Structures are given as C-alpha cells and as structure tokens.
Amino acid sequence: MLKPTIISISMATVMAGAAISPALGVIAKAFPDASVTTIKMILTIPSLTIIPFTFLTSYLTKKMSKRTVVIIGLWSYLIGGVGPQFMPTIELVLFFRLLLGASVGILMPLSESLIYDYYTGKERAQMMGYNASFSNFGGIITMLVAGWLATLGWRQPFNVYLLGIVIFVLVFFFLPKEEVHVPPAHEKNLKIPFPVYGYALAMGGVMLAYYAVSTNIALYLEQANFGGSALAGMTISFAAVGGMITSFFLVPVMEFFKKYLIPVMLLAMSVSFLMLTLAKHVPIVIVSVCFIGFAQGALFPVLTMNALNLVKLHQTDRAIAVLTTFIFTGQFLSPILLDMLSNVFNQTSIRFQFALLAGTILIFGVATFLSSQKKVVEKPEKMESAETAGEQA
Numbered sequence: 235m236l237k238p239t240i241i242s243i244s245m246a247t248v249m250a251g252a253a254i255s256p257a258l259g260v261i262a263k264a265f266p267d268a269s270v271t272t273i274k275m276i277l278t279i280p281s282l283t284i285i286p287f288t289f290l291t292s293y294l295t296k297k298m299s300k301r302t303v304v305i306i307g308l309w310s311y312l313i314g315g316v317g318p319q320f321m322p323t324i325e326l327v328l329f330f331r332l333l334l335g336a337s338v339g340i341l342m343p344l345s346e347s348l349i350y351d352y353y354t355g356k357e358r359a360q361m362m363g364y365n366a367s368f369s370n371f372g373g374i375i376t377m378l379v380a381g382w383l384a385t386l387g388w389r390q391p392f393n394v395y396l397l398g399i400v401i402f403v404l405v406f407f408f409l410p411k412e413e414v415h416v417p418p419a420h421e422k423n424l425k426i427p428f429p430v431y432g433y434a435l436a437m438g439g440v441m442l443a444y445y446a447v448s449t450n451i452a453l454y455l456e457q458a459n460f461g462g463s464a465l466a467g468m469t470i471s472f473a474a475v476g477g478m479i480t481s482f483f484l485v486p487v488m489e490f491f492k493k494y495l496i497p498v499m500l501l502a503m504s505v506s507f508l509m510l511t512l513a514k515h516v517p518i519v520i521v522s523v524c525f526i527g528f529a530q531g532a533l534f535p536v537l538t539m540n541a542l543n544l545v546k547l548h549q550t551d552r553a554i555a556v557l558t559t560f561i562f563t564g565q566f567l568s569p570i571l572l573d574m575l576s577n578v579f580n581q582t583s584i585r586f587q588f589a590l591l592a593g594t595i596l597i598f599g600v601a602t603f604l605s606s607q608k609k610v611v612e613k614p615e616k617m618e619s620a621e622t623a624g625e626q627a
Contacts (some may be wrong), residue, residue, distance in 0.1 A: 235408040244345035245372035252501035256467030274569040278337025281566035285613015287339025288555035307340030315395025343554040363484030433541035438564035445568040454584040476524040477531030499600030503529040507592035595601040
C-alpha cells in the first residue's frame with residue numbers, strides 16, 4: 235500500500251487550485267462586485283503561500299519525520315479546501331485559499347521526495363510517471379464532480395476537498411514513520427547546482443501556459459457561446475486525460491522520443507493552443523485541451539527527474555522547493571500576465587491569449603529542437619576529433 239499512499243498525496247496537490255475552475259462562472263455571479271481578475275485569483279492565489287511553505291517543509295523534515303509533516307499538511311488542506319464555502323465575502327474566500335496553498339506547499343515536495351527515498355532506477359521513473367498519471371486522474375474526477383456541484387450553487391464545489399480525509403487515512407496506516415535523514419557533515423552546506431534553476435524556470439513557463447486553460451476555459455466557452463460550467467468542467471478534465479496518458483506510459487514515451495521529447499512536447503502544446511485560437515466547434519476545443527495536457531504530462535516528470543538527478547539525496551526537498559517556487563510563480567502570474575498583455579494590445583478575447591501562447595511556445599519549442607540537433611551533431615564531431623588525435627599519437 236506504500237505506492238498508492240504516496241500517489242494519493244500527489245493527488246491532493248494537483249487538484250488544489252484547478253479543482254474548482256469549472257465553478258468560476260457561478261462564483262463570479264455570487265460576487266458581482268469582484269473583478270474578473272479577482273475571481274481568477276481564487277485559483278491562483280494559493281501560489282503565494284505554496285512558495286514559502288515548500289521551503290518550510292525542507293526545514294521541518296530535518297526536525298521531524300516526513301509522515302508527521304504530511305499529517306500536518308493534510309489537516310491544513312481540509313480546513314483551507316472546504317472552508318471557503320462558509321465565507322460571506324470574497325476576501326475571506328481568498329484567505330482560506332491562502333491556507334490551502336500553505337498545505338499544498340507542505341505536501342507537494344514530500345509527494346515527490348518520498349519517491350526518491352523509497353525507489354531507485356527504472357522503478358523511480360515509473361513511480362514519477364504513475365504519480366503524475368494518477369494525479370491527473372484525480373484531477374479528472376474532481377473537476378467533473380466540481381462542474382456538476384457548480385450547478386447546485388457556488389458553495390458546493392469546495393466539498394471536493396473532502397478527499398483529504400481518504401488520503402489522511404492512507405497516510406496514517408500505511409506511510410512508515412522513518413527516521414529523520416541527517417546529511418554527512420561535509421555535505422551540509424552544499425548548494426543546489428545552478429542547472430536546477432534552469433529546469434525550474436522551464437517548469438514555471440510550462441505551468442504559466444498550462445494554467446491559462448484552467449483560468450480561461452469557462453470564460454472562453456461563454457464568449458464562444460459553446461456552453462457553461464458543466465461543459466467547462468468536462469473540457470478541463472480532458473487536459474488531465476491527456477496528462478494521465480503520457481504520465482502513465484512515461485518510460486516508453488521517454489525511450490521513443492529520447493533527446494527530442496522536450497521540443498516535441500513543446501511543439502505539440504503550441505499547435506494545441508493554435509487550435510484553440512481557431513476552434514469553431516466543441517470537439518476541436520476538447521482535442522486541443524487534451525493535447526495540452528498530453529504535453530504537460532510528459533514535460534513535468536522529465537524536467538523534475540532531470541533536476542533531481544543533479545542533487546544529493548538529502549537535497550531533494552530543497553531542490554523540489556526551488557522547482558515548486560517557479561511552478562507556482564508561473565501559475566500565479568498566468569492570469570495576471572495574460573490579462574495585462576490583453577489590455578496592452580486592447581484585446582478582450584480569450585482567443586487572443588491562446589494565440590499569444592501558441593506563438594511564444596513555438597519559439598521555445600524550435601529553440602530546444604535546434605539545441606537537441608546541435609548536441610546530436612557535436613557528438614560525432616567529438617568522436618572524430620578523438621579518433622584523429624589517436625591517429626596522430
């Protein structure tokens with residue numbers, strides 16, 4: 235039961251922000267004086283507390299067992315997740331969302347570092363894939379349920395966070411209470427390698443683009459006269475479907491695309507946003523959202539593994555804190571930056587934001603593809619130089 239227990243922790247974190255995205259439309263009607271950006275912040279404001287609490291987690295795990303820290307995080311998760319439905323003002327709703335973010339900041343680093351504690355090699359890669367895959371599965375269920383609950387009123391969707399009770403039971407009975415890991419004296423002051431920050435920046439950019447779907451899809455469907463909250467919940471769930479497929483088959487996907495996995499997934503995401511920009515029918519929208527999730531489901535585990543492979547085992551929590559900081563900075567900035575650019579260009583259509591993302595991601599996709607090509611070309615050149623040097627010797 236250790237594997238499903240660890241995976242369940244990750245399920246809690248992935249659904250933290252986006253779970254109630256299908257309900258944004260009815261929440262906006264419940265608080266008519268709140269601006270569109272403020273309503274979107276219900277999804278993104280947890281990022282503000284996620285970031286500092288990820289670093290707090292790396293400190294706490296040096297003082298107490300990870301199991302104890304997870305239990306603390308789950309109690310905060312339940313209170314911050316369910317609490318907003320009882321609040322009379324948008325300000326209090328946002329306050330409880332900040333508490334939810336604090337709990338995610340505690341849980342998220344542990345959901346991945348526990349995999350590095352208990353698994354190695356190919357099994358570790360599989361677990362990273364399963365972790366992301368079942369997280370997306372949880373996202374599918376919760377967003378579908380939230381979309382249905384939104385038809386009953388703006389308060390009901392927050393009940394999806396009661397899933398935290400099930401996760402608490404699993405952790406309480408099946409997660410071992412391991413000893414606190416103390417690094418060797420000569421490794422205590424080791425710094426996080428600089429390339430880790432590069433991977434973190436890349437993950438922040440991917441999250442900024444990916445979260446544009448969650449924050450905009452309900453408004454996008456209304457602008458296009460495609461449908462309301464229920465359709466938004468179903469549509470967003472297909473992003474999780476796509477992510478679940480690539481994450482579940484992560485090892486074969488990595489072996490198939492090899493060095494080209496990252497540029498291929500970026501190009502797929504760019505084309506998907508372009509399809510959203512031009513879509514005239516709901517099936518095209520669903521396929522596009524699915525492929526955005528498909529790309530993200532491969533990019534996040536691969537970028538995370540690349541980053542964590544650069545650090546020592548006792549640095550894993552700190553490295554994940556760095557990755558998480560950039561991820562949720564991208565999540566928080568997503569609606570703010572995109573809305574700002576829309577205002578700069580005097581464009582109110584959500585299609586404009588999707589077109590902007592399509593072009594930007596295409597640039598980065600081409601750049602990474604050319605970089606991968608360069609590495610492939612350089613390798614035989616180096617081999618030829620070595621052979622020439624050997625002949626001269």
